[in-house]
Amino acid sequence: MAPAATKALCALARRVRSFSNSHIALKPLCAAVPSERSVKVAVVGLGYVGLPLAAAVAATGANVVGIDIDPEKVESVNAGRSPLRGHEPGLDDLVREQVAKGRLRASMDPKTASSADVVAVCVETPIDPATHDPSYKALKVAIAEVGPHLKSGALVSIESTLAPGTMDGFVRPALERASRRTVGRDLHLVHCPERLTAGKLLHHLTELPRVLGANDRPALRKGLAFYARFVKAEIHPTDWTTAEVVKTAENAYWDVQIAFANEVALISEELGVDAYRVRELVNTCPYRMMLIPGAGVGGHCIPKDPWLLVSPAVQTKPELIPTAREVNDFMPRRMARLVEEALAAAGRKIKGARVAVLGFAYRENTDDTRNTPAKPMIQELRRRGADVAIHDPFARSERGYAVLRDVKAALRGADCVAIVTAHDAYRTLDLKTLRRGMRHHAIVDGRNVYAGPDIVKMGFVYRGIGKGQF
Ligand SMILES: NC(=O)c1ccc[n+]([C@@H]2O[C@H](COP(=O)([O-])OP(=O)(O)OC[C@H]3O[C@@H](n4cnc5c(N)ncnc54)[C@H](O)[C@@H]3O)[C@@H](O)[C@H]2O)c1
Structure with missing residues (x-):
């Protein structure tokens, strides 16, 4: 030994x-x-x-x-x-x-x-x-x-x-x-x-x-x-069963917390306040640890483990956990709606508009596209008549979702940019230069990647999850 x-x-x-x-x-x-x-x-x-x-x-x-x-x-x-x-x-x-x-x-x-x-x-x-x-x-x-x-x-x-x-x-x-x-x-x-x-x-x-x-x-x-x-x-x-409950409960807990942040984000948007600032201030109160909102929840685990916890083997009628799932599943559709609003503010109808979706992976700096919120958002944009170009530095193309590696190509001729994934590469984009290749100038920020006022100064319409209008 x-x-x-x-x-x-x-x-x-x-x-x-x-x-x-x-x-x-x-x-x-x-x-x-x-x-x-x-x-x-x-x-x-x-x-x-x-x-x-x-x-x-x-x-x-x-x-x-x-x-x-x-x-x-x-x-x-x-x-x-x-x-x-x-x-x-x-x-x-x-x-x-x-x-x-x-x-x-x-x-x-x-x-x-x-x-x-x-x-x-x-x-x-x-x-x-x-x-x-x-x-x-x-x-x-x-x-x-x-x-x-x-x-x-x-x-x-x-x-x-x-x-x-x-x-x-x-x-x-x-x-x-x-x-x-x-x-x-x-x-x-x-x-x-x-x-x-x-x-x-x-x-x-x-x-x-x-x-x-x-x-x-x-x-x-x-x-x-x-x-x-x-x-x-x-x-x-x-024991086995406790381990099963712990694992599924820890991810269901996370999902519920994110849903809470997302609901506060939707309320903040309506009231014209910044949910990220709200979160910072909420968290100055002891024992509050509000999470960040965003364009949706993805990955192999968080969207499905809450369902495993409340699976048919359990008789208790679950309410909170499925509701949290609904709130989080709504966020990609909210993103599509924000794209339509941003385009309208930039003087363009969504039908026929070219939308550059930045980020196909569900998580930043990874290639993992399982249950990515990018897919339901893209489906919703297409349903509304948009022509979608997808960019991701890591994720591969899938059937119906051709992924471009060149960000310039994705933004060329675009009317709106929608940020779904906070890949590091998007934080340092030269938006001033990229703007020149776009037809209309709108940005929808699903991950708080940009400071709204800076983007507006560059001549873009800016909308975002949990953001007021600038
Ligand atoms: N991805 C995560 O971050 C994460 C975190 C915690 C827990 N989990 C859990 O761990 C498990 C695995 O998740 P993952 O993300 O690694 O999945 P994955 O899809 O990345 O990997 C699963 C692998 O299993 C292989 N496989 C399927 N059937 C097989 C078989 N019969 N014989 C041999 N190989 C087979 C697949 O080809 C695949 O490569 C899931 O239950 C998931 O919920 C995942």
Whole structure:
């Protein structure tokens, strides 16, 4: 047993605070650290969660295989390249280094999990767009494919976000069926939901506290030993269902807070005051931490995790959480309306107007377009007759959404610019020069990227989410 790892785990066990499973004693945890070099890890799903996990675990000396059904991702990782675009500090270098050292490789073959001591499942868990019910297609397939190859005594950690009750009602039976092994006896199962955010993947992976759901002591011991390898913050043990509720509740909480900021923004616009100044002043009152409003909420997690929390498994009739979703889903349509207003103020009808949408990714400085508010906004602009040009420095084109890389080309002949994503590149645009290539001069700022009065001085009409008129 590696002394450094033992020391780390013992220190970790001492730091564990919110320990609710009183039947699980802490002391024997110190005996649970596997030898650093001998650990074999399979990470199923090499997306925003699985790739940094695989690379970070490999950097601890483990032998890691990343399994994915996407051949491009597998090829890219094996060539030592991160398949993620956007700005992910440290990730490209770490992937390159770990692949070069032979500690990290990728495969499409689920059999490669057969020698793994730890299998971390990081596949997507979306919702059905129409019903908002959880859709566990990828999880089901991943368990069915990897399950038969699991060795006795392996730790399986589900990192994907789950609706409450899914570990007990779906994951455990599916895993037992696929592996023909019994959880708690031949296999150890934990739920350790991921908390990271695109743009800060590695930093969040290692620095944020984790919640580790385990329903028995051996699983908890193994889970703590695994996560202690790379998590520098506290690891809070609990049971499966509590971990499920915590993860979905933390994102639902965020969504509700953003909805509040967005509602204050809509009120501020109507009253002609600046919601960002309102927020600053609100937050001078103790214990108020109002968030910033914006053009809409996107990403794989925040728009869907609230629905997982209130999924059909829960009988309580939810009101606040779905209402917050509605408020946030309205913001892209509000953006389209602001474009129409700005165009009118600049003397142009929206029908036939060219609108340059700046930002297609949902989050600044990333390529992540999942549930991006840019799409519903563009759809609404097109519905109103606008001709839309899309620019993004990182995001790729998708069917119906051709993304330009050249901002000049996007603004050439435009009647209005609409900022959806606060990419750094947009803060430093030479608007004076770009203005010359535009037909009409209107800017709609969905992310508080510009100071309204400065933009007006340059000769633009300026509108924005949460902004009064200038
Ligand atoms: N993206 C985030 O910032 C974030 C943060 C916290 C939690 N989560 C949660 O983590 C989970 C994964 O999210 P993500 O953003 O990494 O998703 P992602 O879509 O980026 O990655 C999922 C990967 O799994 C692969 N995959 C799907 N089915 C597979 C199978 N049967 N076998 C092997 N690979 C398979 C996909 O090809 C894809 O590469 C989700 O439950 C999500 O809610 C995501």
